[in-house]
Amino acid sequence: MSTAIGKPAKANSPKPETTERKRARAIAILKKLKSLYSDAECALTHDSPLQLLVATILSAQCTDERVNKVTPALFARYKTAKDFATARPAELEKLIQSTGFFRNKAKNIIGAGRVITEKHGGIVPDTMEDLLTLPGVARKTANVVLGSAFGKNEGVVVDTHIGRLSHRLGLTWRSKNDKDAVKIERDLMEIIPRDEWTYFGHALILHGRRICSARKPDCEKCTLSDLCPSAFIAKENGSTFKKAAAKNTKTGKASNKRSRR
DSSP states (O other), rough: OOOTSSOOTTTTTTTTOHHHHHHHHHHHHHHHHHHHHOOOOOOOOOHHHHHHHHHHHHHTSOOHHHHHHHHEEEHHOOOHHHHHHOOOHHHHHHHHHHGHHHHHHHHHHHHHHHHHHHHHSSSSOOSSSHHHTTTTTTHHHHEEEEEEEEOOSSSSOOOHHHHHHHTTTTTTTSTTTOOHHHHHHHHHHSSSSSGGHHHHHHHHHHHHTTTTTTTOOGGGGOTTHHHHHHHHHHHHHHHOOOHHHHHHTTTHHHHHHHHOO
């Protein structure tokens, strides 16, 4: 039996979702996200590409809320890339200590400040290639800066929220245990229109925080539930999301058992 376009395939469907079908469903999800979060934007408070770069480095293994509490005093003390480049580690570490991993973050921020000062005239570069040469900057940070500070869609941000929802919504071909952000990003770039890459990331993060949380996703209140394979399984089996997801990740064992009955 064929499945209507835009509706996720059942867990025991013998045919995997095609790229075309996944793309159509992704666009339908995007439309719903726009109706829910029309004003979705970067949650990190910043007034310049430099501030956003530093804030994003600080956000690793830390909440945006905590980072936003730290950065006012930080940015009042350090205003330019040279200021960060010449910062005394102990002083910088004290200001950012509450964000966690503060010694390594301070080292990266100082290093990034030096590279920006010495190689880019004190201006944060606006290309993926140059950003990736900065200490502490991988694709996630580069995508945040390019998308939110420069308006360039060079990739899709994949943080913990986006990685989690990409699996639950079936927007990645990776197994649940494969959390490789670069691989997930490639999957999303294949099915999400390029001019929506930055917005999609912001909106999915909001949805992950408000509805589809890590421990207890609220599938009953989720507007995306009719497009979500995980929610579809939960409803069909009359089980909780955790149980449904667990059954669906054991390499199809649950589906095979049902098919034998």
